[in-house]
Amino acid sequence: MRSLTDFHRSKKEGGKIVMMTAYDCPGGRLCEEAGVDVILVGDSLGMVVLGYDSTVPVTLEDMIHHSRAVRRGAKDTFILTDMPFLTYQISPAQALENAARLMREGGCDGVKLEGGAEIAAQVRALTTAGIPVCGHVGLTPQSATALGGYKVQARTAEAARKLLDDALALEAAGAFMIVVECVPAPVGGLVAGKVNVPVIGIGAGADCDGQVLVFHDALGMFDRFTPKFVRRFAEVGRAAREGLEEYAAQVRDGRFPAPEHSFGMQDEELRKIYGN
Numbered sequence: 001m002r003s004l005t006d007f008h009r010s011k012k013e014g015g016k017i018v019m020m021t022a023y024d025c026p027g028g029r030l031c032e033e034a035g036v037d038v039i040l041v042g043d044s045l046g047m048v049v050l051g052y053d054s055t056v057p058v059t060l061e062d063m064i065h066h067s068r069a070v071r072r073g074a075k076d077t078f079i080l081t082d083m084p085f086l087t088y089q090i091s092p093a094q095a096l097e098n099a100a101r102l103m104r105e106g107g108c109d110g111v112k113l114e115g116g117a118e119i120a121a122q123v124r125a126l127t128t129a130g131i132p133v134c135g136h137v138g139l140t141p142q143s144a145t146a147l148g149g150y151k152v153q154a155r156t157a158e159a160a161r162k163l164l165d166d167a168l169a170l171e172a173a174g175a176f177m178i179v180v181e182c183v184p185a186p187v188g189g190l191v192a193g194k195v196n197v198p199v200i201g202i203g204a205g206a207d208c209d210g211q212v213l214v215f216h217d218a219l220g221m222f223d224r225f226t227p228k229f230v231r232r233f234a235e236v237g238r239a240a241r242e243g244l245e246e247y248a249a250q251v252r253d254g255r256f257p258a259p260e261h262s263f264g265m266q267d268e269e270l271r272k273i274y275g276n
């Protein structure tokens, strides 16, 4: 599954869309081998692979660099790349220039922008130019400071109504898909029911048309914090730590390397070094 019409049909037929983030070539390859429908090169890479405390420091160059790596590992999967903080808010022209670089240099198939009605002009400019755009509403981490932290959004009827209006504005501007993050489950269901394009949830309940999670959260490789919406489907971090401890122990006590990991030398050559 790679095309926008496939995603749309999937929603109509009630099949769930599987989105997962990836940030490098092996991550992209694992997602493709596992049959993930959409790989998101998320700006969460700032937190899970670059070690920043937020997604705000992530640059367009970072996103291009990581998108290229993911593409090398996942040649046949739809790749969506996050536009980072302040690379699209200024104007539709700015959004167009930067999205073009993500597509041309990063090799992605579409871009994701955080925000609602206030960025509809940008979404329209990109979709008019033929760039597939995914919206992102609810908890928008690039504006977490303004939202008062990484908190559940749209908890009141009024805020839920505004969120729905934002999603509808994005759809009207041409978005082919919308991510809804960290809202009450009934709000995720409301948006998925009212919007025609697929709605992908993260902490937005089971009634969305698909789900997305951060790679390192889903695989147990990130421990700085764990949002309530995360399920760890594997304990890769623990397996990796145990492997590294075993490596260190074996180097220190001489069990590694063993003869089968070593290269020999002809006796004749050895004699030339040591004599007789």
Ligand SMILES: Nc1nc(=O)c2c([nH]1)NC[C@@H]1CN(c3ccc(C(=O)N[C@@H](CCC(=O)O)C(=O)O)cc3)CN21
Pocket: 044, 047, 048, 055, 139, 141, 150, 151, 152, 182, 214, 216, 217, 222, 225, 226, 227, 228, 229
């Ligand atoms: N590793 C990782 N996973 C993510 O899902 C993620 C990132 N990083 N970085 C960018 C944003 C930040 N996100 C976050 C971060 C924390 C919570 C969190 O802890 N939320 C509280 C809700 C508190 C409340 O409002 O009551 C929770 O308990 O889940 C949620 C989303 C989602 N994104």
Ligand SMILES: CC(C)C(=O)C(=O)O
Pocket: 021, 040, 041, 042, 043, 044, 045, 082, 179, 181, 202, 212, 213, 214
């Ligand atoms: C969590 C998803 C939706 C995201 O935007 C990211 O990984 O950056």
Ligand SMILES: [Mg+2]
Pocket: 042, 043, 044, 055, 082, 141
């Ligand atoms: Mg993001």
